[in-house]
Amino acid sequence: MTFKTIVYSILICSSFIACSTDSESTPSFTDGNNDIITEEIKERNRKNVGSSANDLLSNSTYKSTVFEIFYVKDYKPTDETIENFKKFVTERLNKSKGWELRLEEITVPAKTSYTVDDIIAMENNLRTQYNTDDKIAVFGIYLDAEYANNTENGSVLGIAYQNTSFAIFENTVKSFSNKPLAPSRTVLSSTVLNHEFGHLLGLVNVGSNMQTDHQDTAHGKHCNVEDCLMFWTAETGEGLLNSITGGQIPTLDPQCIADLQANGGK
Ligand SMILES: [Zn+2]
Ligand SMILES: [Zn+2]
Known part of the structure; x- marks a missing residue:
């Protein structure tokens, strides 16, 4: 299986276009109705970051959301992180039938770093939840090693890499939360999770679409308001340590919220 990945914003922005170019047959997955999930169905969840924003936010097509989150042993998101995420999701998503969360532990071969292609290959093996008629599915993975594209200036804590897929480098999160005066692992991890889902x-x-001009174009798909959740520093360890004050998880500023509301969200 081969993947072609075009990185359109480097390192810190971490929004990717990733497309799988092969359709190997893996007919073993079924949805809740025991229908076979075809490659055609899976392709709906293999599109560009942001292309399912309206589907995720609004209640027009999909009435509920299922989050399928896998974690490598010892890198499970804390209960508090999940609670914080739940709050973020219910505050912003307009879903008449709510949401569902599936958390599952995985074991993986030891690795020192992961590329986006590595992560997509894992997703293709693990993922069982794809969009159905009225439910949209999101895949997340908590990893035990760092991002392959880290540099000495930036340790990436998370990436959003397809329309309904994100990854959290939880061991990098852990290592930053152990630094002197650092916020707790839950605060760092919650910030990154909410940011990538953003x-x-x-x-x-x-x-x-932006309702007002607030994009920090120098840093890609980020907000120019410094204390907003979508400020660019929220996804590198170095940036986050400098920007989190008082141990609080950053929230969305009014401009980001207005964009979501204009696109079907709350
Ligand atoms: Zn970002
Ligand atoms: Zn903002």
Whole structure:
């Protein structure tokens, strides 16, 4: 299986266009109705970051959301992180039938780093939840090693890489939370999780049209308001340590919220 990945924003922005170019047959998955999930169905969840923003935010096609989150042993998101995410999701998503979360532990061969292609290959093996008629599916993975494209200036904590897919480099999160005066692992991890999901919701200017001009174009698909969740520093360890004050998880500023509301969200 081969993947062609075009990285359109480097390192810190981490929004990717990734497309699988092969359709190997893996007919073993079925949806809740025991229908076979075809490659054609899976392709709906293999599109560009932000392209499903309206589907995720609004209640027009999909009435509920299922989050399928896998984690490598010892890198499970904390209960508090999940609670924070739940709050973020219910505050912003307009879903009449709510949401569902599936958390599953995985074991993986030891690795020192992951590329986007590595992560997509894992997703293709693990993922069982794809969009159905009225439910939209989101895949997340908590990893035990760092991002392959880290540099000495930036340790990436998370990436959003397809329309309904994100990855969190939880061991990097852990290592930053152990630094002197650092916020807790839950605060760092929650910030990154909410931030990456914010990209899937189309922020900033990547699927949810801006109602006012607030894109920090120098840093890609990010907001120019420094204390906003979508400020660019929220996804590198170095940036986050400098920007989180008082141990609080950053929230969306009014401009980001206005973009989501204009695209069907709350
Ligand atoms: Zn970002
Ligand atoms: Zn903002």
